Amino acid sequence: MLETLLDPFPVDEFFRRCRDREAFVVDRDEPDRYADVLDLAVVQRFIFEGDLRENQLQVLREGGIDRSEYLYPSGLVDTVAVGRLFEDGCSVVLPQAQQRLVGLGVLVRGLEVELGCRVQANVYLAPPGTSAFAPHYDQHDVFALQVHGAKEWTLFDSDLPLPAPRAFDRDNDRPGEVVETFTLRQGSVCYVPRGRMHKAVSDAVSL
Numbered sequence: 001m002l003e004t005l006l007d008p009f010p011v012d013e014f015f016r017r018c019r020d021r022e023a024f025v026v027d028r029d030e031p032d033r034y035a036d037v038l039d040l041a042v043v044q045r046f047i048f049e050g051d052l053r054e055n056q057l058q059v060l061r062e063g064g065i066d067r068s069e070y071l072y073p074s075g076l077v078d079t080v081a082v083g084r085l086f087e088d089g090c091s092v093v094l095p096q097a098q099q100r101l102v103g104l105g106v107l108v109r110g111l112e113v114e115l116g117c118r119v120q121a122n123v124y125l126a127p128p129g130t131s132a133f134a135p136h137y138d139q140h141d142v143f144a145l146q147v148h149g150a151k152e153w154t155l156f157d158s159d160l161p162l163p164a165p166r167a168f169d170r171d172n173d174r175p176g177e178v179v180e181t182f183t184l185r186q187g188s189v190c191y192v193p194r195g196r197m198h199k200a201v202s203d204a205v206s207l
Helices: 003-008 011-018 040-049 081-087 102-115
Strands: 024-026 058-060 092-095 124-126 140-146 151-156 179-184 189-190 199-203
Touching: 003 102, 024 040, 040 081, 040 092, 040 124, 058 081, 081 092, 179 189
Parallel strands: none
Antiparallel strands: 024 189, 058 092, 092 124, 140 189, 151 179, 151 199
């Protein structure tokens, strides 16, 4: 599974040179590469026709949006409000989406077997020119699969070593100098080690 995900980047090189150390991009001219994993129409139907509850969806714009803006008092998602927020520049996030979307579930289970660790898949549907988060870092490794559209990624230096020894502190951690920028095109994948500060901005509707 990992070999297919990274192809043609060698898996042994990933473990030897990159894991916990350096980001990389596998740039492909294969827009349908992830058709069996995820599809824009499937995600849109899931969001707007899926009768979702509060733990199944988040709305973000460089951080969290107050949930009262898109949840009914019962905890059900107000899809009309979600659509309006999306049009206003907010990203829609499906956390732990492998539990409900079959193609992602197959990918995640395969990676867990190969890597011997817990894996989860979060889905980000973003309107053009937006970012779900301000610059930040994660305490887990990230593989970002560009299923639809494209995103402009910026990686930053920071005062902390890689991997970061603690969780991101949004009040005190600030991005340093730009380390790298790249465009993640549809069908491509990138790896960002835990602790590398980053920001990703969609240049069209992005999944």
